[in-house]
Amino acid sequence: MIGPKFVEMAANEFDLRRTVESGQIFHAMPYGDGWQILVDRTPLHAEQRGAKLRVPAGLESLAREYFSLHHPLKSIYAAFPSDPFSRAALANCRGIRILKQPKWECLATFITSPVKQISHIRQMSFGLRARYGEKIPGSLVNAYPTAARLAQTTERELQKCRLGFRAKNLRATATAVASGAIDLESLREKPTHEARELLCQLPGVGRKVANCVLLFAYERLDTVPVDVWIERILRAMYQGKSTILELERISHRRFGRYAGYIQQYLFHHARVSKTLPA
């Protein structure tokens, strides 16, 4: 590709394509032999060749942090359960890493996610970016709109991005963030349960969305967001009638401190293979 000089970095136990297609982010663009991912306001063009990752010179540390190249994948693999479905998930999803996402973008995106397929979440993200996001030179997509910008819109305006009943929640939460009623940065230093409690006070944020934000933006790798897929998987794995909350607790206890990672592999494997545990 023409453009800035590329440098190679070591990236063992990393699968770029699987990672960006695993339902964590919704705006990665295929580009050249790799992907362009707008990380906050920095377009990150990454290509993978085996255990090497090629990124533009100067963006190595951004790439290391965003792709979480410091996570101990070998230890995480070792924590996987030994049932056939979990082994198959590991075999087929090896190399997926939990990204470190910008906090507001992650929160806002998952507020738009309830009862939507991943392709629809992608469409809403692109719509919001195109209408309200800052243009970034060299980027295929606009930045995710700031909370302040979305706080200025009206619900009717937001509906043009086809958000449906999510528009009201997104606008209200944008207002809470923009006004300082909640400080997303300060959640970083709080225990997970306290951070979750604060997030759940926001309109449109329940336990599942809060857990996605904790896992994908706050590096709480033991957090398990239980959506319809994970619910079906866990019900099959641990037969017996349990509430969603109980399923979350069971998996947290059984999977351990990387439960969120294991959850992500089970989720992605179930989706791509269209199978559930026997």
Added chain:
DNA sequence: GACCAGGTGCCAG
């Protein structure tokens, strides 16, 4: 045209 999608909030029992 029913049915479902990375849920949440609210209400009845």
Added chain:
DNA sequence: CTGGCACATGGT
């Protein structure tokens, strides 16, 4: 605390 339902939109 638990189960049931509405909520917008788009794709099989």
